[in-house]
Amino acid sequence: MKKVRIGGGAGFARDRIEPAVELAEKGDVDYLVFECLAERTIATDNMEKMANPNKGYNIWLERRMAAVLPVCARKGIKIITNMGSANPEAAARKISEMCKDLGIKGLKIAAVVGDNVTELVRNYKTTIFETGADLDTIREKIVSANAYLGAEPTAEALRGGADIVVIGRSADPSLFVAPMMYEFNWAPDNWHIMGVATVLGHLMECAGQVTGGYFAEPGYKDVEGLDVLGFPICEVSENGDAILTKVPGSGGELSLRTCKEQLLYEIHDPSKYFTPDVIADFTGVEFTQVSKDVIRVTGADGKHRSDTYKVSVGYRDSFIGEGQLSYGGSGAVKRAQMAGEIAKKRLLLQGLKSDETRIDLIGLNSMVGLKAKSDVEPYEVRLRVACRTETAAEAAKVGDEVVTLLTNGPAGGGADFVSVRELIAILSVLIPRDLVKPSVIFI
Amino acid sequence: MKIKLKEIAHSRSGDKGDISNVSLIAYKPEDYEFLKKEVTAEKVKAYFKGIVLGDVVCYEMPKIKALNFVMQKAQAGGVTRTLRMDIHGKVFGSLFVDMEVER
Numbered sequence: 001m002k003k004v005r006i007g008g009g010a011g012f013a014r015d016r017i018e019p020a021v022e023l024a025e026k027g028d029v030d031y032l033v034f035e036c037l038a039e040r041t042i043a044t045d046n047m048e049k050m051a052n053p054n055k056g057y058n059i060w061l062e063r064r065m066a067a068v069l070p071v072c073a074r075k076g077i078k079i080i081t082n083m084g085s086a087n088p089e090a091a092a093r094k095i096s097e098m099c100k101d102l103g104i105k106g107l108k109i110a111a112v113v114g115d116n117v118t119e120l121v122r123n124y125k126t127t128i129f130e131t132g133a134d135l136d137t138i139r140e141k142i143v144s145a146n147a148y149l150g151a152e153p154t155a156e157a158l159r160g161g162a163d164i165v166v167i168g169r170s171a172d173p174s175l176f177v178a179p180m181m182y183e184f185n186w187a188p189d190n191w192h193i194m195g196v197a198t199v200l201g202h203l204m205e206c207a208g209q210v211t212g213g214y215f216a217e218p219g220y221k222d223v224e225g226l227d228v229l230g231f232p233i234c235e236v237s238e239n240g241d242a243i244l245t246k247v248p249g250s251g252g253e254l255s256l257r258t259c260k261e262q263l264l265y266e267i268h269d270p271s272k273y274f275t276p277d278v279i280a281d282f283t284g285v286e287f288t289q290v291s292k293d294v295i296r297v298t299g300a301d302g303k304h305r306s307d308t309y310k311v312s313v314g315y316r317d318s319f320i321g322e323g324q325l326s327y328g329g330s331g332a333v334k335r336a337q338m339a340g341e342i343a344k345k346r347l348l349l350q351g352l353k354s355d356e357t358r359i360d361l362i363g364l365n366s367m368v369g370l371k372a373k374s375d376v377e378p379y380e381v382r383l384r385v386a387c388r389t390e391t392a393a394e395a396a397k398v399g400d401e402v403v404t405l406l407t408n409g410p411a412g413g414g415a416d417f418v419s420v421r422e423l424i425a426i427l428s429v430l431i432p433r434d435l436v437k438p439s440v441i442f443i
Numbered sequence: 444m445k446i447k448l449k450e451i452a453h454s455r456s457g458d459k460g461d462i463s464n465v466s467l468i469a470y471k472p473e474d475y476e477f478l479k480k481e482v483t484a485e486k487v488k489a490y491f492k493g494i495v496l497g498d499v500v501c502y503e504m505p506k507i508k509a510l511n512f513v514m515q516k517a518q519a520g521g522v523t524r525t526l527r528m529d530i531h532g533k534v535f536g537s538l539f540v541d542m543e544v545e546r
Contacts, residue, residue, distance in 0.1 A: 011473030040523045129459050130521075214455065221453060257453065257468065260507050263465035268513045271504050286506050299506065315523045324468040367529035368519075369494050370538050386526045425524040428460075 011207030043314020045086035046144035056087035114438035121145035150276030154178035173201025195302020212252030225251020321395030323402020456535035463517035
């Protein structure tokens with residue numbers, strides 16, 4: 001029976017470069033998928049594109065492609081990636097240029113477009129998916145709107161002979177579903193098989209997270225070789241049978257326990273996992289360890305996809321002003337707390353316009369706010385003051401009032417840091433499928 | 444005897460907007476029933492009091508001996524606009540397995 005091997009070449013925008021090269025050289029893969037587009041990135045990339053029509057794709061695109069283009073061209077490995085971000089066409093043109101520079105001939109490169117629905121959404125009457133509030137509440141501040149495309153446009157590009165497919169906003173599992181659909185001629189309304197493919201895509205989409213990354217807990221879950229972590233390979237058959245594996249000898253671990261953690265990563269109701277392709281059912285999924293670092297995946301299912309596209313809407317939210325200062329030695333916590341109180345009073349005196357202030361002690365309670373139950377105090381602690389403001393000028397006041405604690409605050413404050421950044425936030429809307437028209441452009 | 448969940452289960456947290464989900468996966472299949480009974484959505488909500496401000500729902504995954512807790516209003520306004528340091532709530536899984544239960 002026909003089989004296809006797909007490598008997970010990257011799991012986020014700034015993921016390591018070499019594991020994909022290893023997959024290409026030693027993984028015997030037919031495809032390499034690079035998932036490099038987080039929620040917010042496409043909004044800031046869209047702003048970049050509006051300033052420069054040749055930009056707006058992933059900043060590491062050249063670096064990543066330079067590393068894999070030669071070996072992929074030599075071995076006939078096809079590449080699928082969402083590094084197109086806000087400008088898939090420019091990204092595809094850039095890759096085409098790179099091929100010329102590298103003396104690589106004969107590769108067909110396609111861009112999938114149509115995810116950008118900014119003007120449509122700017123004028124669309126609807127409510128926000130997460131909150132139910134009217135879109136009017138953020139309408140004036142919208143900078144981008146991109147629909148999560150499914151697997152079908154990428155599959156169409158592959159059917160058109162593409163060796164490299166560059167897309168923008170896409171559901172991550174769909175990047176893996178597309179080559180399976182193409183190779184096996186799976187119908188987009190075969191909901192069972194689309195559910196199977198989607199579960200496989202979900203396991204693969206974060207690369208190292210299924211092969212021992214985001215996993216180790218010394219003494220409880222010990223993993224070797226994370227410095228040379230091998231990224232995953234999915235080998236899938238025409239009937240949906242599939243195994244996950246990695247390059248033998250590479251670092252990490254592919255096991256029941258790593259697969260279970262990745263299966264439940266970023267999912268809510270496991271019986272209804274929504275993608276543009278299908279509503280997948282994870283509840284029947286089972287893993288079997290076939291041999292070292294080889295896992296069989298069974299039991300996935302799916303049902304009729306929803307009749308809407310989910311659209312990521314980027315909008316200008318606010319600014320964050322921040323200052324940090326460290327204290328050490330016994331009494332560090334008391335001094336840091338005192339410093340925090342002074343900063344708070346100073347910002348009040350300065351008339352800072354802010355409706356949200358956060359004072360954390362890094363080393364004690366800063367990640368989300370939960371504190372250890374024990375009374376043991378850290379020997380060093382770092383004060384962090386952060387405020388949400390409407391303007392950059394207001395935000396700068398926060399760092400000012402922290403850095404001045406060096407000479408005006410408690411003893412021994414050091415290692416000061418200040419920052420001002422604009423927050424482009426993301427909310428979602430749902431729009432009817434027929435309003436989105438993806439298409440394939442060959443470069 | 445009080446034990447930390449860490450002794451019998453592992454967890455990974457994920458994020459989507461203002462929602463965090465934490466899994467709880469039994470190391471040994473025979474501990475799944477105990478986890479299902481002892482680690483309720485109410486207890487998880489109480490454990491993260493002040494951090495998770497919305498509802499907590501527990502989904503069961505008996506085929507892989509795991510539970511999935513979905514926590515609303517958990518990211519202080521959402522990953523893309525929160526003032527928190529750990530904007531994705533990556534730490535939630537690690538904090539969760541520090542929770543104690545009576546064995």
